[in-house]
Amino acid sequence: MIVHVYQKGQKLAEIEAYSIGGGEILFKGDLAKEKKEIYHEKNMEEILRYCSREGISLYDYVKCHEDENIDDYLFDVLDHMFTCVENGLHTKGIIQGRLKIKRVANLMYQQALNTHHQMERDRLFLSSYAYAVSEENADGHMIVTAPTCGASGIVPAVLYFAYKQLGMKKRDLIKALAIGGLFGNVVKYNATISGADGGCQAEVGTACAMGAAAMAWINELNNDLIAYAAEMGLEHNLGLTCDPIGGYVQIPCIERNAYGALRAQDAAMLAKELGYMRKNKISFDTIVTVMKETGHDLSSAYKETSLGGLAKEYRFHED
Template sequence: MDQILKYVEEQGISLYDYVLENEDDSFVEFLYKILDAMFQSVESGLKKEGTIQGKLKLKRVAKSMFQQAQNTRREADRERLFISSYAYAVAEENADGGQIVTAPTCGASGIMPAILYYCYKQLHIEKKDLIKALAVGGIFGNVVKTNATISGADGGCQAEVGSACAMAAATMTWIYELNNSLIEYAAEMGLEHNLGLTCDPVGGYVQIPCIERNGYGSLRALDAAMLAKQLGYLRKNKVSFDAIVRVMKETGKDLSSAYKETSLGGLAKEFGL
């Protein structure tokens, strides 16, 4: 990421311009396709009720959360409930065999759509601007994928939800029209504060704690962008995104295999399925 940021500064281009330099002519069309697929997964999940397939018999709650958001008077609570309902909608779709976008993985697929759909519906950001934000978030995901891992089986949930949180934080900070340093700051926080997060799905299903973590991760992404916006001008962040990626990789290596998708430890063991 340091090399990318140095390059765009020297060339006088944006991070989105950097993406276009490294993709073919069909990439913008592809971004629209991905954005629409994300939105469809949100909207599909918000319409459904009932129980998710599998032994856990977990009830779908995204639709009810969305209705609660609509009926909530306090603006701060309402906005966060909207975001959570969008994340839950996609995560429930994933758990129930619906179509989602792996951004960066199935288990963390609700976080990026939640932020993007929130920007579209509540902030009224146009799709032509959202695809740019999506592309910028993707840079950070690719940096993690290239230099560490996005696999829960390899690095624990920090590699999935942590990476998605970093991507969504960068996405949101781009929407805020902040500079590259603050975009990096937000993404770094998104990953840093998920360090050590274990992957311990109950019964082997991507349901508990995965669905809840998508809602939580989307809110963390929003918070990271807000903190970068408010604090970034007060002092320079001393921890680079590259440093956090290295730390995440080493932390993943140190995690016991029981906490990396095997359902042999942590919450999965406690639940006793």
């Protein structure tokens, strides 16, 4: 993005900036700088080995490496996520932009309340939470990047579901959030979370991995099985293209967030069942590497340019 700065009609400066995902902005000249080292260990294999050696959980690992204010920060993030879900659930109308998409999170939530089949009811609740956040994002309202704006509905949906449907306390959910964030950081450090760089696999795929890891911890799985859940969350989004119609983060983005939240929940369930049957042969780090390579091989038409896929085939019909 090129920003031209004017004062009283006179151009004072020209600023070149890059959004690299996760709310992080780099300015021209910063691109060559080394990535910030958040944790001493550089990948999930090293993190798991450290945790095994020290006999600690993944949340304990985060606590060991962050400052004393990390829990306060996580509570703040969680509260903003939940506020966003609730705002989205209570807002009706048409989302801004040429697509004129009707908000449906509120209707989906009401449908869930009136559904008696428990499994369908739960999946509708989870989907409505993801829709709520994604619709807030599409309308230009407040959201939490998790890890990006376009994939912001998945992690809040998983955590809000645990809060409302499973009755978990916020003091426990910040641990799930920390663990999900840890996996997101590993992807960001070793690959990319930017749709413009890696396609939607980098955004929704990473968010799905984060949500799967959080849900796996909620289901009381051990460190290795949490990593297994996250691996599945990312693996089965490999090759996912970023082709938003008209450049709006609406189609297919909103629906994709709900689908990603459901996938995250399913990945945690599969990790629980499969993990005790046999050892997973594919590591989380392997999938991160493959995602990075796949993103590099994707045509630029499928990386947030709206030049291919649905964006190319859809035709606007003005009312």
